[in-house]
Amino acid sequence: MTNEQKNCPYCHNTAMSRVDLISDSLPDNTCTVWIYQNSLMAQSFYTDVDLDYTSTKRQTIHYCPMCGRQLDDE
Ligand SMILES: [Zn+2]
Numbered sequence: 001m002t003n004e005q006k007n008c009p010y011c012h013n014t015a016m017s018r019v020d021l022i023s024d025s026l027p028d029n030t031c032t033v034w035i036y037q038n039s040l041m042a043q044s045f046y047t048d049v050d051l052d053y054t055s056t057k058r059q060t061i062h063y064c065p066m067c068g069r070q071l072d073d074e
Contacts, residue, residue, distance in 0.1 A: 005067045013034060013035055021034055021066070038060055038071035038072045040060075041056065042057045
């Protein structure tokens with residue numbers, strides 16, 4: 001593992017400390033993408049007066065897109 005891979009903030013995420021790959025917020029809509037273990041996570045969160053709606057999708061990936069570290073090797 002290279003130093004870049006060892007210190008990559010994106011693929012060593014825990015529930016307590018998460019660094020998002022992409023995060024975009026509007027007043028009533030938030031979209032976030034992050035890496036968790038060996039999965040790419042994508043979540044959209046929509047807030048309305050009557051309804052809060054969260055949609056989360058998970059896709060298994062084999063390498064971190066930022067540092068190239070193999071994720072299913074842990
Ligand atoms: Zn990484």
